[in-house]
Amino acid sequence: MRILFFGTPEFAVPPLRALIGEGHDVVAVVTQPDRPQGRSRSTLVPSPVKVVALEEGIPVLQPDRPRGEEFLGTLRALAPDLAVVVAYGHILRQDLIDLPRLGTLNIHASLLPRWRGAAPIQAAMLAGDAETGVCIMRMVLGLDAGPVLLALRTGIDPQETAGELTERLSELGAEAIVEAVTLLEAGESGAAGETPQDEALVTYAPKIERAMARLDFTRPAAEVARAIHAFDPKPGAWGLLRDGEVRLYGARVLPDRRGDAGEVLAVDEGGLVVACGTGAVAVEAVHPAGKRRLAALDWAQGRGVAVGDRWALPA
Numbered sequence: 001m002r003i004l005f006f007g008t009p010e011f012a013v014p015p016l017r018a019l020i021g022e023g024h025d026v027v028a029v030v031t032q033p034d035r036p037q038g039r040s041r042s043t044l045v046p047s048p049v050k051v052v053a054l055e056e057g058i059p060v061l062q063p064d065r066p067r068g069e070e071f072l073g074t075l076r077a078l079a080p081d082l083a084v085v086v087a088y089g090h091i092l093r094q095d096l097i098d099l100p101r102l103g104t105l106n107i108h109a110s111l112l113p114r115w116r117g118a119a120p121i122q123a124a125m126l127a128g129d130a131e132t133g134v135c136i137m138r139m140v141l142g143l144d145a146g147p148v149l150l151a152l153r154t155g156i157d158p159q160e161t162a163g164e165l166t167e168r169l170s171e172l173g174a175e176a177i178v179e180a181v182t183l184l185e186a187g188e189s190g191a192a193g194e195t196p197q198d199e200a201l202v203t204y205a206p207k208i209e210r211a212m213a214r215l216d217f218t219r220p221a222a223e224v225a226r227a228i229h230a231f232d233p234k235p236g237a238w239g240l241l242r243d244g245e246v247r248l249y250g251a252r253v254l255p256d257r258r259g260d261a262g263e264v265l266a267v268d269e270g271g272l273v274v275a276c277g278t279g280a281v282a283v284e285a286v287h288p289a290g291k292r293r294l295a296a297l298d299w300a301q302g303r304g305v306a307v308g309d310r311w312a313l314p315a
Contacts (some may be wrong), residue, residue, distance in 0.1 A: 001025065001185060005082035006066075006098060007049040008032045011170045012086035015107055016052055018174035024181065027078040029053040032089050032245030033062045054161030066090050075099055082184065084177060085139060095176050097139050102184055104139040107173040109166070111151055112137060114195040115205040116144035121169065122162055123205030125230035130309065132165070134173040136180040138194055147194035150180045158225075159252075161232040208235065215239045215248065216314050217262040225251035227279070237285060240312035241305070248272075249293070262311040271294035274311060293314070 002025045005016055018024055031053070034044040046054075053060045063071050065283070066088075067207035083104040085092065097104045112135045115121070124132040133153040142147040152172050156165060183193065210252060213231045215224055215238065228251040231237040237246030239262075257276030259265045266273035271282040287293040288303075299305070 002027050002079060002081045003181075004075060004078060004083040004093070005086075006030045006083060006088040007050075007085050007086040008089050008164070009046045010048045011109075011173075012049050012088075012173035013052055013164060014170045015084065015086050016049060018178050019181070020056055020058075022178050022181075023178065024057050026053075026056070027080055028059040028061055028075075029232055030061045030063070030066060030088065032099075032238065033064060038176045040100045047201065064265070065098060067093055072096065074098065082181065084181075086173065086177075092139065094141055097141070105149065105177070105180060106137045106143055106144075106146070107177055108135045108137055109169045109173065110205070111153065112144060112148055113199070113202040116196045117205040118207040120205045121166055122208060122230045123203075125156060125160075125162060125165065126223075126226055128226060129156060134169055134176050136176050142155045145197060147196045149194050150176055152176045160228070161229050161249075210235055213237050215272060215313060217311055218277045218313060221253045221255065221276040221281050224274075224276050224281050225253050228283070232260060242303075243311065243312075245289040246299075247287040247293075248283045248285075248291075248296075249287070249299055253279060254282055255279040262313050264307055264309040264311075265296060265303060266307060267300040268306060269297060272300055272305070 005026050006109055007016060008031050029049055031047045031049045033047050033117050035126045037043055037045045042269055044205055050060050050308065060073055076099065080100040082102040083100045085104060085106045099234060110124060111133045115123045131153055133151055135148045136150040138146040152175065154168060154172060213235045217224060228237045228248050232249050238245055239246045254273065257273060257280035261277055263275040265275050271278050273282045283296050285293055286296050286299045288299065
């Protein structure tokens with residue numbers, strides 16, 4: 001099958017490699033323009049998807065915005081049977097969605113209609129969902145609102161970070177898109193094989209803003225721990241201690257520990273123990289602003305953090 005692939009980050013790489021590995025003809029990759037990185041912002045860095053495309057000899061298109069007659073004309077000349085979109089980073093217009101003969105499919109990292117939107121992985125973790133998964137959805141103009149061709153499920157480990165879960169879901173997405181394309185080729189999908197989403201069950205996962213990652217130690221310990229895992233590695237769940245911003249990583253819930261919310265209860269080999277609204281969390285590692293990431297005990301000893309110190313609580 002002739003496939004036009006839209007994708008940008010590392011999450012999109014396993015699906016791209018899987019389609020190539022199955023022998024599909026990926027006629028072109030559309031990805032975000034190279035972005036400046038480094039202190040001087042003078043070095044342009046290609047997206048992970050572009051790197052793979054160049055390795056495989058696949059043509060790469062990098063429009064600032066995927067629209068306009070010239071861009072559409074270029075895609076029409078490629079005569080794709082199907083387009084696949086994985087975390088591309090732009091909303092596609094209807095003329096682009098409809099351009100391939102078999103339309104456009106999207107890999108979405110949730111069990112739709114739960115967690116439509118920009119950050120479904122973090123939303124599922126913050127909510128304490130026991131499971132998540134990936135859906136292969138036919139794209140429409142509404143936000144993640146198209147019918148679902150295929151869904152694959154997986155459990156969420158309570159100690160899993162968002163980075164680890166993202167990696168697993170990326171591989172699951174690769175498996176799912178290969179299966180979905182096989183169904184299309186066999187004629188087993190189409191309208192009869194696609195399930196409309198139940199609008200009554202829709203929930204939304206908004207884009208993550210930095211303020212969302214600030215820890216509120218008045219919340220139960222289980223919620224605080226979920227936030228620490230959900231924002232690992234980015235943007236990093238953070239709090240204020242002695243007016244200094246510190247990101248926290250690797251939380252364990254200690255349900256039987258008690259103290260005033262935000263109070264440091266212990267600093268030892270077990271980590272930095274902080275009281276929550278109910279219970280406490282033991283934090284394994286920290287990343288102070290402007291410093292490197294290090295073990296919580298090493299940081300606490302170096303800064304003189306002691307039992308009785310208090311993390312600032314949000315106003």
